[in-house]
Amino acid sequence: MAGDVLTRPIGRFGAGLEEWEVSVEHHEIDQLFQVLAAPAAADVLILHTTSDFFLDEADPGEALARMDAYCAAVAEFAAREPALVVVNTIESRPDRIVGVEHLAALELEAALDARLFDLARRHPSVSVVDAGGIVARIGADRALSLQNRLAMRMPYTKVAIDALRLAYEQAIRERYAARKKVILLDADNTLWGGIVGEDGVEGIAVDRQYPGSVYRRFQSQLIALARTGILLGLVTKNNPADVEEAFQRRDMPLKLDHFAAVRVNWGAKSDNIAQIAQELNLGLDSMIFIDDNPFELEQVKAALPDVDVYRFDAAKADAALGLLASIPGLRTWSVTAEDRGKAAQYRDERQRNVLKQQTTSLEDYLKSLEIELEAGLNRASQVKRISQLTNKTNQFNLTTKRYSEADIVRLMETGFVFDIRLRDRFGDMGVIGVVIVRDREIDSFLLSCRALGRGVEAQVLDHVCRKVGGEGLSARYVPTRKNMMTALFYDANGFEIVERDEDGGTLYRFAGGPTLAHAIPVTEVD
Amino acid sequence: MDGLEDRLKEALRRVNEHVQSPELEQVTPDLDIFDAVDSMAIVDLLLETEAMLEEQSGAYVPLADETIFDASKSPLKRWSDWVAFVERRRADAD
Numbered sequence: 001m002a003g004d005v006l007t008r009p010i011g012r013f014g015a016g017l018e019e020w021e022v023s024v025e026h027h028e029i030d031q032l033f034q035v036l037a038a039p040a041a042a043d044v045l046i047l048h049t050t051s052d053f054f055l056d057e058a059d060p061g062e063a064l065a066r067m068d069a070y071c072a073a074v075a076e077f078a079a080r081e082p083a084l085v086v087v088n089t090i091e092s093r094p095d096r097i098v099g100v101e102h103l104a105a106l107e108l109e110a111a112l113d114a115r116l117f118d119l120a121r122r123h124p125s126v127s128v129v130d131a132g133g134i135v136a137r138i139g140a141d142r143a144l145s146l147q148n149r150l151a152m153r154m155p156y157t158k159v160a161i162d163a164l165r166l167a168y169e170q171a172i173r174e175r176y177a178a179r180k181k182v183i184l185l186d187a188d189n190t191l192w193g194g195i196v197g198e199d200g201v202e203g204i205a206v207d208r209q210y211p212g213s214v215y216r217r218f219q220s221q222l223i224a225l226a227r228t229g230i231l232l233g234l235v236t237k238n239n240p241a242d243v244e245e246a247f248q249r250r251d252m253p254l255k256l257d258h259f260a261a262v263r264v265n266w267g268a269k270s271d272n273i274a275q276i277a278q279e280l281n282l283g284l285d286s287m288i289f290i291d292d293n294p295f296e297l298e299q300v301k302a303a304l305p306d307v308d309v310y311r312f313d314a315a316k317a318d319a320a321l322g323l324l325a326s327i328p329g330l331r332t333w334s335v336t337a338e339d340r341g342k343a344a345q346y347r348d349e350r351q352r353n354v355l356k357q358q359t360t361s362l363e364d365y366l367k368s369l370e371i372e373l374e375a376g377l378n379r380a381s382q383v384k385r386i387s388q389l390t391n392k393t394n395q396f397n398l399t400t401k402r403y404s405e406a407d408i409v410r411l412m413e414t415g416f417v418f419d420i421r422l423r424d425r426f427g428d429m430g431v432i433g434v435v436i437v438r439d440r441e442i443d444s445f446l447l448s449c450r451a452l453g454r455g456v457e458a459q460v461l462d463h464v465c466r467k468v469g470g471e472g473l474s475a476r477y478v479p480t481r482k483n484m485m486t487a488l489f490y491d492a493n494g495f496e497i498v499e500r501d502e503d504g505g506t507l508y509r510f511a512g513g514p515t516l517a518h519a520i521p522v523t524e525v526d
Numbered sequence: 527m528d529g530l531e532d533r534l535k536e537a538l539r540r541v542n543e544h545v546q547s548p549e550l551e552q553v554t555p556d557l558d559i560f561d562a563v564d565s566m567a568i569v570d571l572l573l574e575t576e577a578m579l580e581e582q583s584g585a586y587v588p589l590a591d592e593t594i595f596d597a598s599k600s601p602l603k604r605w606s607d608w609v610a611f612v613e614r615r616r617a618d619a620d
């Protein structure tokens with residue numbers, strides 16, 4: 001961390017990053033430009049600047065020039081170094097003595113912030129923490145101390161420091177932590193007020209008047225979240241006909257089509273959730289369950305401890321409508337085209353399953369899918385998606401190495417980074433696979449679970465071996481709690497064991513490569 | 527002093543979780559915090575103590591002044607002076 005303030009109190013990271021071993025190094029105060037000119041010393045560089053850094057004894061032109069110089073230095077660092085860089089918005093709020101001058105000061109602060117936003121837009125490895133928003137949320141009088149700013153070079157009170165620390169933790173999590181994939185929702189008193197089986201379709205509250213407006217807004221929030229790639233599921237104890245009728249007859253934002261999986265029955269919710277996990281081929285730890293009933297939440301938590309559960313309490317509208325934004329696992333820095341199309345992809349998958357049930361053999365089924373692969377190599381346009389896949393793929397992932405976007409850019413400069421796209425007669429599944437080869441070793445080999453069971457795995461390996469040359473190529477399997485399905489992947493596809501350690505980690509070398517039962521066309525793309 | 531000293535000890539203990547200075551483990555009236563830690567730990571202690579006071583009274587009481595970092599005048603040179611200093615600042619704020 002570096003800043004124009006003491007960064008140690010802000011950088012005391014804790015529970016928010018507990019799954020990683022984090023050590024924080026603090027540069028001397030006022031060394032921002034020196035730090036930016038030097039090579040990156042860590043995976044993440046947090047730069048904390050206060051308004052004094054830009055505005056102290058400066059006229060507007062000078063303040064903007066200072067910000068331009070700062071942004072140029074950050075941009076140069078971001079283009080040169082693989083580290084994630086986190087910067088922050090202006091924290092201060094100008095005093096009002098002359099109204100129009102106050103407006104001009106606000107305008108200047110907005111212009112300064114706008115330059116930071118532009119910086120983040122142009123450089124994928126730059127994140128922005130909204131220090132101004134944090135101060136506003138707490139209240140400037142409570143969050144800032146001019147006494148401390150002048151006496152200690154620390155403008156914040158402890159409450160603001162704690163909030164900033166959480167925001168920086170979140171900024172790091174947005175880049176490196178796997179995002180949750182599914183929100184499973186109860187219906188009665190969660191998607192609408194009342195119990196449809198008792199109150200009737202016309203008796204449930206989901207209109208524009210309070211309390212129906214709470215549910216209506218919650219539904220809109222869920223739709224917005226679904227557009228960022230989160231799948232929705234419905235798990236409710238009800239008669240199916242009542243729920244269907246509610247969605248058909250009542251005017252509300254959510255439609256049944258929005259749900260990737262629906263379970264309306266009187267069985268245990270944990271059983272229904274476990275079935276949905278199987279149906280969607282997703283891990284339970286990628287799921288969130290929301291219900292108004294503490295008993296149901298307890299039941300699910302006890303039976304499926306990997307599922308995160310949250311209570312929706314419409315009587316507390318602020319908490320209820322702040323619920324989704326408060327769940328760390330739903331946050332991410334950016335979304336890809338694949339994320340946006342996720343709901344459609346699962347709809348396509350349901351159609352595939354229908355076809356699978358109609359065809360007589362697996363071979364016929366695979367042929368009827370008319371699968372095609374596209375293979376890209378070192379494509380800058382795919383950096384975001386490739387990084388995302390390395391960070392969230394757990395099951396078909398031979399080494400489970402996590403890479404930031406900046407890491408991927410660096411790997412593309414020195415090695416081979418393949419991105420694999422899958423299309424079939426039902427639609428485009430987007431980029432579903434990544435293979436990274438460096439120093440004649442397959443460093444990462446991973447496929448999204450949605451793409452498995454189609455013979456794609458061996459075809460991708462075959463393509464990679466052809467492109468980089470099989471002779472002298474090595475590969476590795478690193479076991480984790482979740483990737484057991486890949487333990488024998490290289491054994492079954494023309495690689496032989498060189499050595500195996502006591503934990504099951506195995507080093508292989510190329511021994512002919514895969515034998516393909518069904519060749520899938522692979523098109524190379526730029 | 528309505529438990530103020532105990533709360534100041536608690537604030538010091540929290541700061542020392544990060545600083546880990548053996549000299550701060552035993553609080554005596556003569557304890558010299560100023561020489562036991564660096565200036566960043568002093569900032570930490572002021573912030574922690576301010577937060578503790580705010581939690582207790584609901585009012586923000588700024589503690590930093592020109593004496594805090596002055597080796598000859600700092601109330602942090604003696605624990606008993608520190609307690610009296612905070613008590614005074616709190617009374618001034620009322």
